[in-house]
Amino acid sequence: MNRNLARVVATLLGALAVVLPALAGAYPLQVARNVMLYMALAITWDMLLRSGQISFGIAGLFGLGAYASILGVIRAGMPAWASIPFAAAFSALAALLIGYLILRLRGMYFSIVTLALAEIFRIVIHNLHDFTGGPEGIVAPAGVIFGGSASGLYWLALVGLAVALGASIWFEKSKFHFALTAIRDNEIAASSSGVDIFRWLLATFVITSGIQGLLGGIFVQSYGFATPDSVFSADFTLLPLAMALLGGIHGTVGPIMGAVLLGVASEWLKLQMPYGHLVVYGIIIIIVILFMPRGLYGLARKMARPAEGRAE
Amino acid sequence: MAMKRRATILAALSAAATILILLWKPSVINNGIQQAGLYAAIAIPMGLVLGIVHIVNLAHGEFMMVAAYATYFACRATGMDPLLAVLPSAAVTAAFGWVVFKLTIKRALKAPELNQLILTFGIAIALTQAVNILFTSQTFKLQLDYVSASIDIGEDTFPVWSYVFVAFAILYAAGLKLFLTRTTIGKAALAVGQNPKGAAIVGIDVNRVYGLVFALALALVGAMGALFLTKQSIFPSVGSPYTMKSFCLVAVAGIGNIPGILGASLLLGISEQVLRGFRDTRAWADIVFFVLIIAVILGRSIKWRKS
Numbered sequence: 085m086n087r088n089l090a091r092v093v094a095t096l097l098g099a100l101a102v103v104l105p106a107l108a109g110a111y112p113l114q115v116a117r118n119v120m121l122y123m124a125l126a127i128t129w130d131m132l133l134r135s136g137q138i139s140f141g142i143a144g145l146f147g148l149g150a151y152a153s154i155l156g157v158i159r160a161g162m163p164a165w166a167s168i169p170f171a172a173a174f175s176a177l178a179a180l181l182i183g184y185l186i187l188r189l190r191g192m193y194f195s196i197v198t199l200a201l202a203e204i205f206r207i208v209i210h211n212l213h214d215f216t217g218g219p220e221g222i223v224a225p226a227g228v229i230f231g232g233s234a235s236g237l238y239w240l241a242l243v244g245l246a247v248a249l250g251a252s253i254w255f256e257k258s259k260f261h262f263a264l265t266a267i268r269d270n271e272i273a274a275s276s277s278g279v280d281i282f283r284w285l286l287a288t289f290v291i292t293s294g295i296q297g298l299l300g301g302i303f304v305q306s307y308g309f310a311t312p313d314s315v316f317s318a319d320f321t322l323l324p325l326a327m328a329l330l331g332g333i334h335g336t337v338g339p340i341m342g343a344v345l346l347g348v349a350s351e352w353l354k355l356q357m358p359y360g361h362l363v364v365y366g367i368i369i370i371i372v373i374l375f376m377p378r379g380l381y382g383l384a385r386k387m388a389r390p391a392e393g394r395a396e
Numbered sequence: 397m398a399m400k401r402r403a404t405i406l407a408a409l410s411a412a413a414t415i416l417i418l419l420w421k422p423s424v425i426n427n428g429i430q431q432a433g434l435y436a437a438i439a440i441p442m443g444l445v446l447g448i449v450h451i452v453n454l455a456h457g458e459f460m461m462v463a464a465y466a467t468y469f470a471c472r473a474t475g476m477d478p479l480l481a482v483l484p485s486a487a488v489t490a491a492f493g494w495v496v497f498k499l500t501i502k503r504a505l506k507a508p509e510l511n512q513l514i515l516t517f518g519i520a521i522a523l524t525q526a527v528n529i530l531f532t533s534q535t536f537k538l539q540l541d542y543v544s545a546s547i548d549i550g551e552d553t554f555p556v557w558s559y560v561f562v563a564f565a566i567l568y569a570a571g572l573k574l575f576l577t578r579t580t581i582g583k584a585a586l587a588v589g590q591n592p593k594g595a596a597i598v599g600i601d602v603n604r605v606y607g608l609v610f611a612l613a614l615a616l617v618g619a620m621g622a623l624f625l626t627k628q629s630i631f632p633s634v635g636s637p638y639t640m641k642s643f644c645l646v647a648v649a650g651i652g653n654i655p656g657i658l659g660a661s662l663l664l665g666i667s668e669q670v671l672r673g674f675r676d677t678r679a680w681a682d683i684v685f686f687v688l689i690i691a692v693i694l695g696r697s698i699k700w701r702k703s
Contacts, residue, residue, distance in 0.1 A: 138510045140517065185690055188697035192452055195513050196643050197689060199454070203640070204686050211679045322521060329514070359532060363525035369518030373511055374503050 090337070097340075101242060105235040113234045117241040117306070119347030124248035124299050125324035126331070126339035128292040131255055134334050135285055136268035137187075137194055142296055142324055144201030147316035149175040149297025150304035151209055151216060157224055157305075159215065164229040168301035175297020176290050183289040187282060190271075206316040221311025228308040237306045244302045248295050252336045255288075264288065318362065323350060326365040329372045332379025341381055410663075417670065424669045426554045432658075432665030433562030437620050439642035439657050440568045441613035447652040448589035448609045451501060451512050455520035456642055457635030459614055462523055463489040463621025464630045468536050471625075478538060481622045489618025494611040501610070502603065520639065528632040537629035558627060565661070568616055569654055585609050589652070637682075644685040648692050664688060 104116055125142055132139050152174035156167040186197045209216045216222060230236030255261060263284040266274035275281050304310045323346065324339075331342025346368075353361040376383055418425050442456045453459075466488060467481045500519065504512050543557040575582040587595040588605045596602045628634070645664060649656030664685055671681040 136510065138513060186693055189693045191509060192513065193647070193693055195510065196452065196454075196640070197686075197693070199517075200640050200686050200689075203637075204683055207679070207682050318521075325514070325517075357529070360525045360529035363522055363529060366518045366521030366523075366525055370500060370515060370522060373507075373515045373518065374500060377507070377511065 105238050110234045113238045115348070115351050117238055118351065119343060120241045120245040121299060121303060122323050122327060122347050122350075123340060123343030124245045125296060125320060126327040126343050127248045127252045127336060128295045128299075129324045130328045130333055130335070130339045131252055132288055132292045133328070134255070134261075134268060135264040135288055137190060137285060137289070139198045139289075139292075140195060140321055140325075141198030141201035141293075143316050143318060143320035144198070144203075144205050145175045145179060145293040145296040146300040146303070146320045147202060147209075147312070148178055148205050149300030150310050150315040151300075152297065153301035154222055154224055154304045154310045155216065157226065158222065164224075164226065164305050168298060168305060171301030171304075172294045172298035175300065176294030178297075179290045179293030180286070183286045183293075187285050187289065190285070202316045202318070202321065206312045209312045209316075217310075219312060221309055221314070223309040224305075226308075229305040232308075240302055240306065244299050247298060249336065251291060251295060256336060260284070260288065322362055322365050323347075326368045326372075328379075330368055330379055332381030332383075335381065338379050338381040342379065345380075414666070417666070421673050422549075422552060423554065424673050425666065427672075428666030428669035429562060429662065430555075430558030430665075431669060432661040433558065433560075433565045434624075435638075435641055435645060435665055436565035436658050436661035437561050437568055437623075438617070438638050439645040439661065440565065440572065440654055441616040441620075442639075442642040443646045443649065443651070443654050443657050444572060444616075445610060445613045446646055447654070448585050449505075449606045450509075450589075451505075452516065452643065453501075454513060454516040454639055455523060456617065457638035457640075458520045458523040459489060459493060459635070460617045460621045460624060460638060461630065461632065461635030462492070462527065463618040464625045464634070465527055465531065465536075467622040467625050468538065468630060471538060477540075478622050478625045482619045485622040486615040486619040489621060490611040490615035493614030493617075494607060497607055497610045502607070505603075505606065520636070524632045524636070531632070533632055535629045535631045538625060540626055543627050560623065560626075564620065564623065565658060569658055572654055581605075581608065641685045644689040644692075647689055 101116075101120075105113060108116070125146065129139060129142055149171035153167040153171035156162040156170045157164055162170060182197075182201070186194050210219050213219070228237070229240065255264070263274075263279050266277065266279050267281050267284060271281055300315065304315060324343075327342035327346045328339040329342070330346060331340065332338025346365075350361070353364060372379060378386075414425065438457070438460060442453060445451055445453050445456075463485050467478055467485045470476065470481060470484075471478050496519065500515060501512070504515050507515075544555065545557050546553050546555045548554075576586045577583070584595065584600045585605050585608070587598075588600060588602050588609075592602050595605075624630075641664065645657050645660045648660035648663070667684045667688075668681040671677040671684065
C-alpha cells in the first residue's frame with residue numbers, strides 16, 4: 085500500500101519534471117533548476133551521512149568542481165560538455181587525497197576539517213590568480229552552455245539530479261547500504277564482522293564528492309562565470325544540510341521532500357530578505373535537531389505506522 | 397623515557413628555530429607572539445568546554461563576534477572605552493551563553509556527538525546571520541590611540557599593544573589551572589570531565605556543572621570580545637576563522653591539555669608570521685592551521701596504529 089503510493093508519487097514527480105519545460109516560462113524553470121541543484125546536493129550529503137560521517141564541506145567540493153570545469157574550458161580548451169565530467173573527476177580525486185588523510189580519525193575530526201575545506205579552496209583559488217582569475221573571478225569566453233537556452237539548462241540540471249538520485253538509490257539497494265549502516269550503528273561490531281570501514285568510507289566520500297563536483301560543473305556552465313565568493317558560497321553547504329535534515333536523513337525520500345519545501349521557500353525568502361535570509365536555515369537546523377531528529381519523513385512514517393497496524 | 401627525550405629534542409629544535417628567526421627578522425617573532433596570544437586566549441575557553449562538557453562548540457568564534465558587536469554599540473552609545481567593558485561584556489556573554497545552553501545544547505547532551513556538531517553549527521549560522529540582518533555586513537572599528545603604542549629598539553619599531561592578548565592568555569591558562577585544582581566547583585568540574593557517571597554517583601549535579609562551565613567559558617570569550625574590538629575591525633563573519641583555529645589548537649594540544657594550547661598557539665602564530673614576512677607567501681598564511689591539523693591527524697593515526 086505504502087510502497088505503491090510512493091511509486092505513484094515518484095512517477096508523478098518524474099512526469100512533472102519531464103513535461104515542465106513545455107509548460108513553464110523561463111523564471112519557473114530557473115527556480116526548478118535551483119531546486120534540483122540543491123536537492124541533488126542534499127542527497128549526496130545524506131549519502132555520506134548514512135555512514136555516520138557529517139561533512140560540512142559541500143560548498144568546498146562543489147566550488148572546486150565549478151573551477152575545474154571553467155578552467156578546463158579556458159586553460160585546457162575542453163568543450164563545455166566535457167568539462168562537466170572532468171569537474172566530477174577532479175573533485176573526486178581531491179576527495180580521495182583529503183579523505184585518505186582525514187578519514188583515519190573519524191567523527192568530530194573529519195567533520196571539522198571538512199568545515200574548513202571551502203575556505204581553504206577559496207584561499208588557494210584567490211592566491212593562484214594568474215591561473216584562476218583570483219578574487220575577481222573568471223568568465224568563459226564562449227559564454228553559457230547551450231547558448232543559454234532555458235530548456236537546455238533545465239535538462240542539464242535534471243541530468244545532474246538524476247545522477248545523484250541514481251547513486252543514492254544504488255547505495256540503498258547495494259552492499260553500500262549494509263556496510264554504511266553497520267558503520268553508523270557500531271564501528272567495532274562492523275569491523276569485527278569484516279567490514280573494512282576505512283575503504284567503505286573513503287569510497288563513499290569520493291563518490292559523493294565527485295557528484296558534488298559534477299553539480300558544480302553544471303552550475304558554472306549554466307552561468308558562464310565563476311568567482312570564489314559565488315561558487316564557495318556558504319549557501320551550498322547550508323541549504324542542502326537544512327533540506328536533508330528537515331525532510332529526514334538516512335534515505336533518498338527525506339532530502340527530496342526537504343528540497344522541494346525549502347527550495348521553493350528559499351526563492352521567496354531571497355526576494356523578501358536579500359541579506360541574511362540564511363538565518364532561517366540556521367534556525368531550521370536547530371529546531372530539527374532538537375525536536376524532530378528524523379525529519380518530516382520520519383514524522384510522517386511514525387504517524388502512518390499505527391494506522392497500518394489497525395488495517396492489518 | 398623516550399617521550400622525555402623526544403620532548404627535549406623538540407624543545408631544542410624550536411628554540412633553535414626561534415633564535416634563527418629572531419636574528420633574521422625580529423618583528424616576525426614579535427608579531428607572532430602577539431598573534432599567538434590572541435589565538436590562545438580564544439582557544440582556551442573552547443578547550444575548557446571540550447574537555448569538560450565534551451562538546452565541540454562550532455559557534456565559539458561567533459559568540460565572541462556577538463560580544464564584540466555588543467561592546468561596540470555600548471561604547472559608541474556611552475563613549476566608554478572598550479577596556480572598561482571587558483568585565484561587563486564577560487558577564488553579559490556568560491548570561492547569554494547560559495541561556496543558549498539551557499535552551500538548546502543541554503537538550504542535545506545525550507544525543508550522538510554528531511547531532512551536537514550540527515546543532516552548534518546551526519547556532520553559529522543563526523548568530524552570524526542575525527547580526528548580518530541587524531547591522532548589515534559593513535565593518536565597524538573603534539579608533540583608539542593606545543593600540544598603536546610601540547617601542548623602538550635600534551632602527552626597528554615594535555608594536556606592543558597586542559601583548560595584552562598574551563597577558564590574557566596566560567591569565568586564562570593559570571586561572572583555570574587554579575580553578576580546576578583548588579576550588580570545590582573546579583574539582584567537581586574536573587571530575588565530571590573525567591567521568592560524568594562516576595561524578596553523578598558521588599553526588600555531583602552534572603547538569604549544573606555543565607551549565608556553569610559553559611557559562612564560565614563564555615565569560616572568558618566575552619572578555620576577549622571586548623578586547624578584540626580594541627585592535628580589530630568587526631563584521632558578521634569575523635568569528636568563524638577563530639572557531640576553526642581554536643579547534644585546530646585544541647586538537648594539536650590534545651583535549652584536556654590547556655597549557656598545551658599556549659604552545660600550539662605559539663607554533664601557529666609564529667608560522668603564520670613567517671609566511672607573512674615574504675611578499676610571495678603572504679597570502680598563504682591563512683592555510684597554515686589547515687596544514688597543522690592534517691599533520692596532527694596523521695600523527696595521531698600513526699601513533700594509534702603502533703599501540
